[in-house]
Amino acid sequence: MSQQQKSLNELLKWSIINQATEKEDASAEGAPKKPAEKIDPGIIDAILGRSDSQMMLEALQVIKNPQATNDEKELAWEDFEMLIQQIDNASNIENMKMWPPILEELKNSNPKFREQAAWVCGTATQNNPKAQAAFLKENGLAAVIGLLSDPEIYIRAKAIYALSGAIKHFEPALEEFKNQDGFKTLVTLLNTESDLSLLRKTVFLINTLLIQDPTCSKQLAQLQLIHALDTILKQHMEDEDMVEKTLVTLRTFFNVSSSPIHPATLALIRPKVLEAKEKYGSLILDSEAWADLEKRTA
Secondary structure, rough: HHOOOOOOHHHHHHHHHHHHHHHHHOOOOOOOOOOOOOOHHHHHHHOOOOOHHHHHHHHHHHHOOOOOOOHHHHHHHHHHHHOOHHHHHHHHHHHHHOOOHHHHHHHHHOOHHHHHHHHHHHHHHHOHOOOHHHHHHOOOHHHHHHHOOOHHHHHHHHHHHHHHHHHHHHHHHHHHHHHHHHHHHHHHHHHHHOOOOHHHHHHHHHHHHHOOOOOOHHHHHHHHHHHHHOOOOOOOOOHHHHHHHHHHHHHHHHOOOOOOHHHHHHHHHHHHHHHHHHHHHHHHHHHHHHHHHHHHHH
């Protein structure tokens, strides 16, 4: 029997008892009325449901409770993340002053909780300017950038997710990201990351940010983005999706860059562009895109 069924049975039992008490009182002339039995508030909560803010608070209390087991905390994180998928609940994190305790968990010694904290940060800020502003105000960006060098791959992946949510389509956060050498961290990741899934996500994020703010190209040129993309093509030419994302990002960089690119840099990557065209052709890019890449690397 589920908890809700138990609660319904308790409520039914309470109703029957009190109806019987009323009938007995009515038939007993002059007898004092018995007080109605009080219903357990927990039963009412189970029937009517607690508010989302109350459930968020309770989940965070478990997360921060040193006596709670790891399993209890993991479940609380999952519940919290599910609740903040609703944009109003995500915005309410700031109103309930929950950002500081959540951001503390990004430094938790337990890697699982670092991952879940980053997951919550990404979900809360995704397409939510109010939450993005609150996250930025609470210095969440620096903490997430720090996680990009975490020893655990799955945490680095969640850090990319959180970073994407925090800065996409939100210029103040992107400016702060630049100021904190965020692009340097991303390019370093391109040069050192061995996990293909994470590498794809990083390349895709760079492409998105170049489209969002073309001025990012200047900083990325200084960080030798083309060299990093060339290395990816050399190491992962057999991965069609990786090659496609890399070439799309390369083309975006060419299209938004306002500074001339050194001929030696273009000569460096041209052979891999031609190799990719020979190998994949129209499977990954249309004829216009290939012509553009060939022209720009000539």
